[in-house]
Amino acid sequence: MEFLFGVMLPYTAFTVFVAGTVLRAAGWLKTPVPFQLTLFPVPGSIQGKIRSLALDFFFCASLFREDKALWLRVWLFHLSLGLIIAGHVAGIYYLREQFVLVGLAPGTSRLLSKLLGGTAGTAMVLSLGALIVGRIINPVVRKLSVPEDFFNLLLLSAIAASGIFLYLPVFHVDLPAVRSYMGGLVTFRPASLPQSPMFLVHFLLVNILLLYFPFSRLLHSVGYFVNRSVLLESPPTYPTKEGAAPRSAFASSGRHAGLHASGREPMDMGGNP
Amino acid sequence: MNPPFHLAKKEDLKHIGIGQVDDSAIKARTLKLMDEFRKFSRSFSAMLETCTRCGTCANACHSYLGTDDFNNIPAARAGYLRAIFTRYFTWYGRLFRRFSGAREFDDDTLCSLVSYFYQCNACRRCALYCPFGIDTAEIVLAGRNILTSLGLAPSFIVSIARNEILTGNNTGILKPAIIDSCSFLEEELRGETGLDIKIPVDKPDSEILYLPSSSELFTNVDTLMGAAKVFHHLGVDWTLSSVMLEAANYGLHFDLEILKKQNRRMRVAAAAVGARKVIQGECGHGWRVARMYSEGADGPVNFQLEHVLDFVAARLQRLSLSRLPIRATLHDSCNYGRGTGLLDSPRLLVRACVEEFVEMTPNRERNFCCGGGSGLLMDEMKDLRMQLGKMKAGQIKDLQPLDYVAAPCASCKAQLPLVLKHYGMGDTACGGVMDLLGRALVMDNERRIEGNATGNHVK
Ligand code: HEM
Numbered sequence: 125m126e127f128l129f130g131v132m133l134p135y136t137a138f139t140v141f142v143a144g145t146v147l148r149a150a151g152w153l154k155t156p157v158p159f160q161l162t163l164f165p166v167p168g169s170i171q172g173k174i175r176s177l178a179l180d181f182f183f184c185a186s187l188f189r190e191d192k193a194l195w196l197r198v199w200l201f202h203l204s205l206g207l208i209i210a211g212h213v214a215g216i217y218y219l220r221e222q223f224v225l226v227g228l229a230p231g232t233s234r235l236l237s238k239l240l241g242g243t244a245g246t247a248m249v250l251s252l253g254a255l256i257v258g259r260i261i262n263p264v265v266r267k268l269s270v271p272e273d274f275f276n277l278l279l280l281s282a283i284a285a286s287g288i289f290l291y292l293p294v295f296h297v298d299l300p301a302v303r304s305y306m307g308g309l310v311t312f313r314p315a316s317l318p319q320s321p322m323f324l325v326h327f328l329l330v331n332i333l334l335l336y337f338p339f340s341r342l343l344h345s346v347g348y349f350v351n352r353s354v355l356l357e358s359p360p361t362y363p364t365k366e367g368a369a370p371r372s373a374f375a376s377s378g379r380h381a382g383l384h385a386s387g388r389e390p391m392d393m394g395g396n397p
Numbered sequence: 398m399n400p401p402f403h404l405a406k407k408e409d410l411k412h413i414g415i416g417q418v419d420d421s422a423i424k425a426r427t428l429k430l431m432d433e434f435r436k437f438s439r440s441f442s443a444m445l446e447t448c449t450r451c452g453t454c455a456n457a458c459h460s461y462l463g464t465d466d467f468n469n470i471p472a473a474r475a476g477y478l479r480a481i482f483t484r485y486f487t488w489y490g491r492l493f494r495r496f497s498g499a500r501e502f503d504d505d506t507l508c509s510l511v512s513y514f515y516q517c518n519a520c521r522r523c524a525l526y527c528p529f530g531i532d533t534a535e536i537v538l539a540g541r542n543i544l545t546s547l548g549l550a551p552s553f554i555v556s557i558a559r560n561e562i563l564t565g566n567n568t569g570i571l572k573p574a575i576i577d578s579c580s581f582l583e584e585e586l587r588g589e590t591g592l593d594i595k596i597p598v599d600k601p602d603s604e605i606l607y608l609p610s611s612s613e614l615f616t617n618v619d620t621l622m623g624a625a626k627v628f629h630h631l632g633v634d635w636t637l638s639s640v641m642l643e644a645a646n647y648g649l650h651f652d653l654e655i656l657k658k659q660n661r662r663m664r665v666a667a668a669a670v671g672a673r674k675v676i677q678g679e680c681g682h683g684w685r686v687a688r689m690y691s692e693g694a695d696g697p698v699n700f701q702l703e704h705v706l707d708f709v710a711a712r713l714q715r716l717s718l719s720r721l722p723i724r725a726t727l728h729d730s731c732n733y734g735r736g737t738g739l740l741d742s743p744r745l746l747v748r749a750c751v752e753e754f755v756e757m758t759p760n761r762e763r764n765f766c767c768g769g770g771s772g773l774l775m776d777e778m779k780d781l782r783m784q785l786g787k788m789k790a791g792q793i794k795d796l797q798p799l800d801y802v803a804a805p806c807a808s809c810k811a812q813l814p815l816v817l818k819h820y821g822m823g824d825t826a827c828g829g830v831m832d833l834l835g836r837a838l839v840m841d842n843e844r845r846i847e848g849n850a851t852g853n854h855v856k
């Protein structure tokens with residue numbers, strides 16, 4: 125059991141998460157973009173394009189422009205998610221004493237770390253709750269939704285909630301034990317799982333999320349970059365520069381080149397007498 | 398199947414190189430075509446696979462806002478294809494069908510695809526709203542390509558595509574008729590200005606090939622006459638071509654092979670008259686195809702390509718204009734605004750031609766589509782098209798009293814007058830930007846004619 129849940133599962137989940145996400149992204153990226161699909165107006169310079177992507181990445185800027193209420197729920201959720209991921213890495217590695225690095229006393233750092241983690245966790249649960257409610261009360265969005273949409277939100281809520289429960293004295297988890305276990309995983313010298321049922325629930329749910337992520341709509345985190353970069357491409361200029369590589373085989377042979385489904389007959393161009 | 402338009406007949410499709418598919422083979426063929434498309438174009442699978450069904454795009458779409466039909470919400474429209482894609486091309490969709498929103502391919506799905514892909518004007522406004530940049534127009538056009546290969550396409554679009562293939566223009570006219578019409582317009586111009594203004598056809602060794610909309614030879618004549626006057630005034634060495642009398646390319650609306658063929662024709666036509674530069678006239682989707690698709694569809698382009706509004710705007714200083722005493726607005730064709738970024742020149746020109754220029758809200762790249770885009774101009778869809786024009790009508794109503802809506806796109810020019818009439822604004826005229834320039838331009842040694850200067854033509 126210990127081996128199955130403490131070793132096999134996390135390594136499998138992590139591998140599936142990384143390989144799955146990379147393969148899905150690679151699948152998109154290796155497909156050509158046969159035509160410029162620029163959505164105007166676009167920034168002309170590389171810096172401008174990166175700026176535009178970054179504004180969307182950090183602040184969901186385009187959602188802010190179109191729907192402020194949804195933006196608030198969504199941004200709060202992603203912000204807390206980002207803080208929590210960063211907090212997990214730093215807090216576990218430094219045993220909550222990461223803020224000593226910026227000059228605080230160890231005791232203060234532990235307190236601040238707990239405070240920040242607790243706040244971000246609560247914000248995450250609340251924003252996820254708001255997202256679920258939003259999906260239900262808006263009739264259009266409810267009709268568009270499929271079960272997966274609710275499952276994603278519930279799974280994340282369960283992860284956040286079980287994480288917050290670890291703060292309660294009854295579910296106390298020994299942080300050094302977590303650190304030696306996680307450290308063991310990272311250095312390929314697996315140590316034993318911490319003895320806390322709530323920690324095991326939390327850990328199991330995260331592994332399910334990792335296993336599930338590459339196949340779910342949560343991949344919007346990657347698809348977002350793929351779509352946006354297509355829309356941000358600069359338009360072509362004419363006459364075409366000498367020696368420019370063709371964008372795709374379509375430019376020379378057409379969409380059906382080498383494919384069999386089309387059943388298309390060659391067309392007579394006709395002429396104008 | 399009961400789509401809101403007439404489906405093309407077998408023989409008509411055959412003329413443009415499209416075979417029919419047996420009913421029993423439809424599903425297999427559809428899946429095969431989808432598989433082809435996902436290997437063909439990145440946007441197809443990436444945009445099908447990233448939607449989180451957040452609903453933001455609903456408020457973007459004039460088609461949904463005008464028809465109030467849930468299926469016209471961009472995410473619902475693309476959702477039909479998305480559901481099939483999930484079912485047959487993702488393993489979690491195969492395993493967890495209901496959970497993932499996957500859907501079997503059946504007759505119902507096919508009917509919905511045909512019906513709702515042709516209630517989208519491919520205006521791309523939804524791409525502006527979607528937080529992930531999902532361009533539902535891309536999915537719709539890919540879907541229409543697939544339907545076309547199944548032998549399912551509107552009769553109207555097929556007949557125009559056939560005209561393009563056979564004659565190089567949408568109207569389907571041949572060289573003698575082209576020359577006739579042009580001489581007639583030259584007569585008109587002579588009567589109006591007293592000047593010998595030419596509309597040359599196939600003039601060899603021309604510097605510039607001009608591609609108008611063929612409708613300008615018959616219905617939107619003021620646009621072509623305006624262009625001829627301006628070219629004359631600027632001393633431009635230009636010609637029309639009987640090989641390609643048309644900026645339009647209906648291939649964009651339903652079939653990339655036809656887009657490719659018609660686009661290649663532009664090169665043939667330019668070479669035939671020795672033009673180093675091709676200028677496109679007032680045609681929205683035609684300009685998008687020329688500017689954005691030429692290289693991808695047919696490889697390197699060896700001439701310059703410019704839109705007539707940019708060309709004229711860059712030479713505005715050399716035109717002396719007498720402002721028309723009218724209140725006018727500009728309708729940004731979607732293919733100009735979001736599609737090609739042609740935003741400043743049209744405004745600059747309209748402003749220079751009229752006494753009072755007012756902007757619609759929203760405008761520029763956020764403008765609503767008129768409801769006539771992507772080849773939906775068939776008569777049988779008129780009632781539906783009036784619903785598609787509802788948002789546009791509201792925008793124009795807010796500007797009343799208004800004399801003129803400048804809509805430099807042939808499809809908009811076909812749709813907007815009907816919308817204006819339908820929504821009780823029949824007094825507001827609609828036409829091109831070149832039309833205004835033609836009227837406001839003070840020609841050299843011109844005997845100004847009263848009606849011309851007072852804008853009576855316009856009202
Ligand atoms: C580059 C990274 C990311 C970007 C730019 C991004 C952007 C967005 C945006 C704009 C939305 C709003 C659309 C909506 O409401 O559905 C959203 C929703 C959401 N995102 Fe992300 N996201 C990213 C990463 C992630 C990650 C890593 C996760 C989870 C592990 C995640 C989970 C969610 C969830 C659960 C929703 C709410 C979906 C709903 O409305 O039900 N996101 N994201």
Ligand code: SF4
Nearest residue numbers: 458517518520521523
């Ligand atoms: S392209 Fe325009 S008409 Fe089509 S779904 Fe998007 S907003 Fe609606």
Ligand code: SF4
Nearest residue numbers: 448451452454472527
């Ligand atoms: S805005 Fe984008 S992600 Fe949201 S429902 Fe529409 S297409 Fe899907």
